[in-house]
Amino acid sequence: xxxxxxxxxxxxxxxxxxxxxxxxxxxxxxxxxxxxxxxxxxxxxxxxxxxxxxxxxxxxxxxxxxxxxxxxxxxxxxxxxxxxxxxxxxxxxxxxxxxxxxxxxxxxxxxxxxxxxxxxxxxxxxxxxxxxxxxxxxxxxxxxxxxxxxxxxxxxxxxxxxxxxxxxxxxxxxxxxxxxxxxxxxxxxxxxxxxxxxxxxxxxxxxxxxxxxxxxxxxxxxxxxxxxxxxxxxxxxxxxxxxxxxxxxxxxxxxxxxxxxxxxxxxxxxxxxxxxxxxxxxxxxxxxxxxxxxxxxxxxxxxxxxxxxxxxxxxxxxxxxxxxxxxxxxxxxxxxxxxxxxxxxxxxxxxxxxxxxxxxxxxxxxxxxxxxxxxxxxxxxxxxxxxxxxxxxxxxxxxxxxxxxxxxxxxxxxxxxxxxxxxxxxxxxxxxxxxxxxxxxx
Amino acid sequence: xxxxxxxxxxxxxxxxxxxxxxxxxxxxxxxxxxxxxxxxxxxxxxxxxxxxxxxxxxxxxxxxxxxxxx
Numbered sequence: 066x067x068x069x070x071x072x073x074x075x076x077x078x079x080x081x082x083x084x085x086x087x088x089x090x091x092x093x094x095x096x097x098x099x100x101x102x103x104x105x106x107x108x109x110x111x112x113x114x115x116x117x118x119x120x121x122x123x124x125x126x127x128x129x130x131x132x133x134x135x136x137x138x139x140x141x142x143x144x145x146x147x148x149x150x151x152x153x154x155x156x157x158x159x160x161x162x163x164x165x166x167x168x169x170x171x172x173x174x175x176x177x178x179x180x181x182x183x184x185x186x187x188x189x190x191x192x193x194x195x196x197x198x199x200x201x202x203x204x205x206x207x208x209x210x211x212x213x214x215x216x217x218x219x220x221x222x223x224x225x226x227x228x229x230x231x232x233x234x235x236x237x238x239x240x241x242x243x244x245x246x247x248x249x250x251x252x253x254x255x256x257x258x259x260x261x262x263x264x265x266x267x268x269x270x271x272x273x274x275x276x277x278x279x280x281x282x283x284x285x286x287x288x289x290x291x292x293x294x295x296x297x298x299x300x301x302x303x304x305x306x307x308x309x310x311x312x313x314x315x316x317x318x319x320x321x322x323x324x325x326x327x328x329x330x331x332x333x334x335x336x337x338x339x340x341x342x343x344x345x346x347x348x349x350x351x352x353x354x355x356x357x358x359x360x361x362x363x364x365x366x367x368x369x370x371x372x373x374x375x376x377x378x379x380x381x382x383x384x385x386x387x388x389x390x391x392x393x394x395x396x397x398x399x400x401x402x403x404x405x406x407x408x409x410x411x412x413x414x415x416x417x418x419x420x421x422x423x424x425x426x427x428x429x430x431x432x433x434x435x436x437x438x439x440x441x442x443x444x445x446x447x448x449x450x451x452x453x454x455x456x457x458x459x460x461x462x463x464x465x466x467x468x469x470x471x472x473x474x475x476x477x478x479x480x481x482x483x484x485x486x487x488x489x490x491x492x493x494x495x496x497x498x499x500x501x502x503x504x505x506x507x
Numbered sequence: 508x509x510x511x512x513x514x515x516x517x518x519x520x521x522x523x524x525x526x527x528x529x530x531x532x533x534x535x536x537x538x539x540x541x542x543x544x545x546x547x548x549x550x551x552x553x554x555x556x557x558x559x560x561x562x563x564x565x566x567x568x569x570x571x572x573x574x575x576x577x
Contacts, residue, residue: 075524077555081531088538119520146523167523168530171538250541289543
């Protein structure tokens with residue numbers, strides 16, 4: 066998020082420009098003349114100044130002089146009525162000054178603000194690749210996922226995303242949407258969060274007066290997604306008796322808003338998501354079979370973090386750089402810290418990793434450049450999931466033994482005699498094991 | 508640059524102002540429609556566009572009269 070100063074004497078233009086700049090995600094202050102602009106610049110630091118060329122009390126160039134004389138460092142964009150100003154700027158103001166020509170469009174403002182927001186990216190040369198603009202990881206399971214996304218994006222098939230909680234199902238839905246190049250948006254809704262009464266209205270829309278509280282007509286998510294993507298999160302949490310309505314829309318590609326009679330054609334791709342396992346779907350009477358085959362034309366399993374541990378350092382790097390960029394800090398990881406993160410189980414997957422990094426970021430001393438990791442990453446949900454995820458094919462017996470000892474020691478606050486009793490081994494054997502594993506703090 | 512050039516430049520500048528407002532208000536309407544924002548914002552923007560069109564027309568009339576008087 067940038068701090069932007071908009072200097073222009075046209076109050077109607079500044080009012081609408083502020084709304085647009087804030088919508089893009091930046092903070093904006095307004096000055097109607099050079100005097101006000103200088104007062105703002107004296108008060109606070111700005112990343113970017115959008116500057117009208119002709120102001121009531123002088124030229125925008127006077128403000129550029131003021132900024133240079135006071136060693137201020139914002140990126141400056143002159144808003145001009147005539148492109149010939151480019152000639153004047155060449156050699157006058159250096160690389161941190163650009164211009165945009167009236168009448169302005171939102172893209173002009175976005176593009177020019179991106180120039181300054183991209184500035185710190187110099188230091189981000191080691192930033193891991195963001196696949197489809199949002200996915201991180203170079204492991205084999207992720208490469209397979211990327212291939213599937215590319216393939217399915219070329220079709221209009223409905224996709225069902227499966228995976229443990231926290232693996233990033235919505236991020237993958239976004240990746241599929243981005244990969245299609247659709248100009249219409251991705252619209253997301255959580256089927257588990259909607260009351261039975263509101264599901265139909267949310268999905269299919271309603272007419273004015275259709276029910277108490279329907280004070281105006283509302284489009285449902287199928288219509289709002291247009292030719293884009295509809296992301297139905299936690300689709301398996303939708304009540305069974307509501308599912309036939311969804312099935313009809315998936316089959317006919319037409320919706321009838323609640324309280325309406327008119328059918329509306331819909332043309333979005335439906336990406337649904339569930340954290341239930343395939344076997345649960347079949348046995349648990351959770352999702353009707355006919356709906357499953359409509360939604361899961363192309364099912365995708367998103368790998369849990371435990372199956373792609375080599376991606377943890379890359380994810381950690383991305384999350385930390387995002388936090389650095391949001392908070393104007395310059396923290397970095399040491400190799401040892403990345404190893405600690407890599408060796409943790411992360412039963413809550415990427416969400417838990419991100420949360421732990423955010424917490425460590427907050428706890429770290431801003432004066433230092435090294436992040437401070439907590440002694441342990443225990444979460445209230447870890448034990449619940451650990452039971453099912455602690456053992457997986459590919460782990461060695463030694464890994465499991467080491468983990469068991471660690472968990473037991475945690476349980477008894479590091480008391481080795483008690484831990485040995487619980488493990489059914491002698492204290493001496495426990496010490497031998499700990500020695501072999503290089504001990505670990507509890 | 509003589510006085511006449513200055514005057515015509517000023518008149519053209521005065522025309523670009525409302526055009527710029529029209530463009531930005533239209534962008535705001537696009538945002539409202541694409542992002543499920545309150546429709547009232549779009550209505551205000553439409554009224555401002557209509558007023559800016561009047562301002563633009565007046566400026567063009569001023570330019571025409573200026574050129575005819577030369």
